[in-house]
Amino acid sequence: MLGLDYSLVGGFLSMPRFLEVYGYYDNELESWAIEPTVQQLISSLMTIGTFTGSLLVGPFSSRFGTRHGLWGASVLNFIATAIMLGTTSTGALYFARLLLGISVGWFLTFSQLYVHEVAPAHLRGITFAVYQAQLSIGSICGAAIDYATHDIDGRCAYQIPLAIFFVAPTIQSILLFFFPETPRWLMIKGREEQAENALRRFNEIRGSTREQVEQNKKALFLEMWRGTNLRRSLLAIAVVCFHAANGTVLLGQHLQTYYLDIAGVENPFAYSLMITCMGLMGVLFSVLFVRIIDRRTIMLGGVMACGLAQLAQAVTWSVAPNSIASGKVVVAFIALFTFFYVAYAPYAWLLGGEYPNSALRSYSFGLATALNFLGNWMGTFTAPYFINPASLNWGPKYGYTWFGSNMMVFVFVWFFLPETRDRTLEEIHEMFEAEVPARKFKTYVCTTVERYAAEGAKKDVMEHDEQTGAIKFESETVEDRDSKRA
Structure with missing residues (x-):
């Protein structure tokens, strides 16, 4: 759903039939355009919704569990999509975008919580690669559908893509009837018999979860910041916010306007489809090594490659600014950045869910996800001031900033990020409780x-x-x- 929204709605802003309804006709350019305020609200309200939805994950999950959270996300999605299909009012569109943002925030966070708590330790990495592949497939579908419908006459040009929002949640809502609630959540709620029915071999989970629940019977949000939970919460927040710190803002709408102009790319819909396919190739490539390479190594290699890709485009533009050749080089490195980013991105989500205490996971991971969306919004909001000719006019030299942030992330990973490959959540809990240093997690023997x-x-x-x-x-x-x- 996140991939679909990114591609579909991003394409709408270049779709004449959509602009005829929500934009205006520019006599000078002799084409349809959209007010900057409308454009910003369409994008930012979605982000505000994901931020709000992620913050609500902890309280909702604590009471109702992850399955009901995913069902709730589907209901909100159905309502928001129906409004967007039927309305021509910008006010209703804004409300639907906010509601859809909450829905997507819940899909994103509850699905990952479920995967964290049910996937076997040695397969969690593979499972998160599949999760990231779904994001890329959603983006590819969105870009392809926009490309196929953008020339259709009438509102159907954007209504047909919007209707695709109904498909995945409907399938998931039906399949969830055949999925059990996670055994760890059932244990936290004291429903041991149901937990055992959900997962017969759960002796390790039962003992460790009882201990974690006993230690965290007070206000859960406050418990996140006490004792060993403080380190775990801060690590979860930091690693999830890697997504906002490495420069993915350049994959947004600014890339499809400014960067495409300087590169001489005439068809933004086809380009969007190509760049998204690069992301899918990246995540499929990561499946080949995630079972045999440590999480820390993947993080180090990923952020270094992303940082160098940002640096390369910045240096290119510094040497030969405003040229078609350098513009094409910039686009090439954006494609490489996308490949390497998507190759390591799912494992940042994975680590962010592995670190928290089981009794606090929904609160810690929900907050981490919300802060990541806040960081993405800040990057999107401030990017025009750096790259716009009417402001600082950095253009692709903006990559210097993101190279620096990637190097800071690299240093953080090297000194502070614990290794958790093939460890159960209960083993990870034991090591944090024993205050094992980050560099010794890999060799520590749990008892x-x-x-x-x-x-x-x-x-x-x-x-x-x-x-x-x-x-x-x-x-x-x-x-x-x-x-x-x-």
Whole structure:
């Protein structure tokens, strides 16, 4: 849904039939245009909605769970899309954009929370690659549909793309009836029998989650900033905000206006489709190495490549500004930036959800997502002052700024980011509680979760023996149990 909105609505701002309804005719240019205020509100209200929706994830998830959050996102999406399809009023459009933003914020955050809590530790990286691929596929579909309909006469030119907003939420809403609520959320709510039905092998989850809930029975938002939770919350916020810190603002509408002009690109719809395909190639490439390369290595390589891509376009424009050749080089490095960004981006989301305490995950991750959207909005809002000829007139030299921010992120990853590849959420909890330094997470040997698993296994054997009338051995070891069962 986020990918669809990015491509579809971004394309509407260059679509004559959309501009006939919400814009005005410019006699000097002899074409349809849109007021800057309308353009900004269409984009910013969506961002404000995602920010607000992400902040609401913690309280909503704590009470109703992730499945109901995804259903709620679908309902809001249906209402917002219906309004946008039927209205010609800018006021109604603004309201629908705000509502759609809340919906997309919920889709984005609740889906990731669900993946964090149900995916096996060794497959979480692959699962998040699939998640990122869905974002890219949504963008490709949006760009392709806009390209196919932008010349249609009448409002159908943009109504047909808008109707696509109904498809994915409808499919997901139906499939969710066949999906259980996450066992960790059920454990937090004390519904152990349901948790066991959702996931039979959950001894480690049961013991660790009980401990985390006992430690965080007070106001959850305040608990995020106390004790070891402070480090975990700050790390989650920092790594999720990497998305706003590496310069993805240049992939927005400013790229499709200013950058395309200097590069001599005549068809922004076709270009948008091409650049989005580069993103999909990036995430598919990442699937090849995510199981064998550490999270920290992926982060370091990703932010370094993104920073160098930003630096290259800035240097090019400094050497030969306002030339067609340098403009094409800038576009080429934007394409490379997109490839490398999307190759590492899903694992920033992954780490942001792995670090928080299970009892606080929805609050910490929701806040991190909201602050990331706030950062994106700030970047989008301030970018015109840097690149516009009427202001600082930096143009692609704006990349110097993002090169610097990427290097700061690189240093942060090197010194502070813990390694969590193939670790269960319970193991990660144990290491944070033990205040293990970031550089020692990879080699640390967890013992508490093993004890929980062994105790649970022993309890299962005793309960089985009671039910079958077999003789119980209180001192039975796991090896004895396996031998007897065999």
